[in-house]
Amino acid sequence: MEAATTALGDADFAAPVEDRWFEDYVPGEVYAYGSITVTEEEILRFAGEFDPQSIHTDPRAATEGPFGGLIASGWHTCGIMMRLYADHYVSAVASLASPGIDELRWVRPVRPGDTLSLRTTVKEARLSRSKPDRGVVRTAIEVFDQHGDTVLTMTAINILRSRPAVDASRR
Amino acid sequence: MEAATTALGDADFAAPVEDRWFEDYVPGEVYAYGSITVTEEEILRFAGEFDPQSIHTDPRAATEGPFGGLIASGWHTCGIMMRLYADHYVSAVASLASPGIDELRWVRPVRPGDTLSLRTTVKEARLSRSKPDRGVVRTAIEVFDQHGDTVLTMTAINILRSRPAVDASRR
Numbered sequence: 001m002e003a004a005t006t007a008l009g010d011a012d013f014a015a016p017v018e019d020r021w022f023e024d025y026v027p028g029e030v031y032a033y034g035s036i037t038v039t040e041e042e043i044l045r046f047a048g049e050f051d052p053q054s055i056h057t058d059p060r061a062a063t064e065g066p067f068g069g070l071i072a073s074g075w076h077t078c079g080i081m082m083r084l085y086a087d088h089y090v091s092a093v094a095s096l097a098s099p100g101i102d103e104l105r106w107v108r109p110v111r112p113g114d115t116l117s118l119r120t121t122v123k124e125a126r127l128s129r130s131k132p133d134r135g136v137v138r139t140a141i142e143v144f145d146q147h148g149d150t151v152l153t154m155t156a157i158n159i160l161r162s163r164p165a166v167d168a169s170r171r
Numbered sequence: 172m173e174a175a176t177t178a179l180g181d182a183d184f185a186a187p188v189e190d191r192w193f194e195d196y197v198p199g200e201v202y203a204y205g206s207i208t209v210t211e212e213e214i215l216r217f218a219g220e221f222d223p224q225s226i227h228t229d230p231r232a233a234t235e236g237p238f239g240g241l242i243a244s245g246w247h248t249c250g251i252m253m254r255l256y257a258d259h260y261v262s263a264v265a266s267l268a269s270p271g272i273d274e275l276r277w278v279r280p281v282r283p284g285d286t287l288s289l290r291t292t293v294k295e296a297r298l299s300r301s302k303p304d305r306g307v308v309r310t311a312i313e314v315f316d317q318h319g320d321t322v323l324t325m326t327a328i329n330i331l332r333s334r335p336a337v338d339a340s341r342r
Contacts, residue, residue, distance in 0.1 A: 066267045066268060079220070
């Protein structure tokens with residue numbers, strides 16, 4: 001997996017990931033990050049540990065399979081998505097938890113050598129009524145391959161701390 | 172990750188995973204498989220590659236975090252679930268694809284040393300109208316820790332080939 005990834009295009013948060021809070025997630029904002037290229041060796045290693053189905057672990061058998069060749073475990077694609085999401089999107093200081101994911105769809109197979117990028121759209125940002133120091137952010141996630149085809153979609157749910165009030169005594 | 176896992180309890184498919192087809196997934200059937208123990212080293216390695224948030228990568232920093240200690244990436248827990256699902260539940264011969272997952276919920280954190288098991292409940296098995304050689308199976312997935320507490324739930328969707336008709340010429 002390639003190491004260095006970056007924001008794609010001009011749009012990105014004004015606040016860096018180390019100083020980003022609930023208020024920085026504004027519904028309607030769209031960001032793109034990438035890219036990560038996945039190798040056959042990585043596909044085989046991931047699948048050998050977590051998803052030992054022959055379409056993910058056996059290049060020869062996979063040619064006879066429903067996708068006509070080796071494809072990455074869908075959970076591997078989710079891992080690659082998460083790497084871009086953690087490096088660039090979700091706050092490194094304000095994240096309290098993720099309750100889960102809705103409507104995860106593996107739209108197309110990911111093959112050795114494919115290069116994946118992430119697009120995030122803030123769908124909803126709602127301050128908690130019971131705990132006003134935090135809010136719930138819902139994000140539409142799309143992962144694309146190098147052809148611009150969608151390979152994975154889902155909606156992520158994150159609980160993020162609000163920006164701390166400025167302490168007047170420390171001004 | 173421990174290697175040898177097994178069916179837990181008495182219930183299991185009559186058909187082995189190498190000869191299991193759409194028809195073998197009967198709504199209402201419940202199966203349990205396990206167990207896999209996750210180590211701190213595995214948590215750190217997975218997170219270093221796919222989810223480098225400090226609650227997953229830095230045991231010291233994690234003690235100050237929202238869970239009071241290191242926890243596994245939620246995607247790592249999904250990978251462990253998938254290992255049990257692939258080894259014991261989803262057919263090794265009939266699986267054509269998985270369109271996706273609905274309502275994935277990380278219910279409780281998974282910590283180093285936790286031992287996870289899987290419970291699957293066949294919720295729906297519907298033959299395809301357009302392609303009667305296959306059907307769609309929806310499975311409720313629950314993952315438990317060693318205390319019996321639920322750590323992960325989701326609904327999986329699998330497309331599975333029907334049992335091939337016996338070829339009369341080969342009888």
